[in-house]
Amino acid sequence: MNPLITSILISSLSTGTIITMSSYHWLFAWFGLEMNTLAIIPLISKHHHPRATEAATKYFLTQAAAAATILFASTLNAWTSGQWSILHPTTLPVALMMLIALTMKLGLAPMHSWYPEVLQGITLPTALLMSTWQKFAPLTLLLMMFNDLPQNTLLTLGLLSAYIGGWAGLNQTQTRKIMAFS
Numbered sequence: 001m002n003p004l005i006t007s008i009l010i011s012s013l014s015t016g017t018i019i020t021m022s023s024y025h026w027l028f029a030w031f032g033l034e035m036n037t038l039a040i041i042p043l044i045s046k047h048h049h050p051r052a053t054e055a056a057t058k059y060f061l062t063q064a065a066a067a068a069t070i071l072f073a074s075t076l077n078a079w080t081s082g083q084w085s086i087l088h089p090t091t092l093p094v095a096l097m098m099l100i101a102l103t104m105k106l107g108l109a110p111m112h113s114w115y116p117e118v119l120q121g122i123t124l125p126t127a128l129l130m131s132t133w134q135k136f137a138p139l140t141l142l143l144m145m146f147n148d149l150p151q152n153t154l155l156t157l158g159l160l161s162a163y164i165g166g167w168a169g170l171n172q173t174q175t176r177k178i179m180a181f182s
Contacts, residue, residue, distance in 0.1 A: 001042075001046045005042075006043075009039045009040075009042055009043055010039075012035060012036075012038075012039035013036055013039045013040060013129075013133060013134075014133075015032075015035065016031075016032045016033065016034075016035030016036035016039060016137065017032065017036060017133065017136050017137045018032070019031060019032030019035065020032030020033055020036070020137035020138075020140065020141065021136065021137055021140045023086070024085060024086050024087065024144075025084045025085070025086070026070070026074030026077070026078070026084045026085075026086055027074070027084060029070075029086060029137075029141055030067065030070055030071055030074065032137060033063075033067060033070070033105065033137055033138065033141075034067055036134060036137060037059075037060070037063045037064075037067065040059070040126075040129070040130060040134060041056050041059065041060055043126050043129070044056040044059060044118075044121075044122050044126055044130075046126075047123060051120075051121035052121055052122060052123075054121055055117070055118045055119075055120070055121030055122050058114055058117060058118050058121075059114070059118045062104060062114040062118075063105065065104065066101045066102075066104040066105045067101075067105075069097055069098075069100065069101035069104070070097075070098065070101045070102070070105075072097065073094050073097035073098045073101065074098075076091075076093075076094050076097075077089055077090050077091075077094045080094070086141065086144050086145055087144060087145070087147065089145060095145075095146075098145060099142075099146070099153070102138050102141055102142045102145075103142075103157065105138040106135055106138045106139060106142070107135075107180075108157055108160075108161045109157075109160045109161040109163075109164040109165065110160065110164070112161070112164070112165070115180050116168075116176075116177050116180035116181060118130075118180075119131070119176045119177065119179060119180040120174065120176050120177055120180070122176075124175070124176065127176050127179060127180075128179075131179055131180070142154075165181040165182060166181070166182075168181045169181030169182055
């Protein structure tokens with residue numbers, strides 16, 4: 001891949017993350033998440049290999065479903081409350097939809113089944129980029145949104161993800177799958 005194109009994609013990744021992390025409006029947060037998704041897909045599929053194409057397709061479909069859920073939940077939140085604020089979800093169904101969508105974007109258990117398969121089909125530097133940088137924006141939204149809710153929810157998600165990841169990672173021999181389950 002051309003170094004200029006790679007630098008544009010990396011700067012788009014950082015711009016999307018900064019937009020998402022600095023917004024208090026759901027539409028801007030959604031825009032930043034989608035900017036991240038659209039910037040990493042060419043990096044995933046830059047090696048013209050069937051596994052890379054399969055990984056890019058799985059990643060796109062999963063992230064598109066999560067983004068549609070975020071957009072629907074934020075629209076429902078704006079409809080019921082009249083505001084697009086991230087900080088206070090108005091109803092329990094909106095909060096649950098947002099929680100499911102953000103855990104899908106993060107690859108947390110129990111919405112993690114796509115993540116090891118995607119990481120297995122990409123190169124190690126791209127897997128490292130996806131395992132670190134791609135997690136900052138959804139994690140920030142999760143922490144901003146669920147500041148009011150009981151901490152048991154976040155604690156349960158963390159423990160469940162650590163338990164399932166550790167248990168499933170015991171049987172793996174490939175580096176990227178171990179990294180995905182860790």
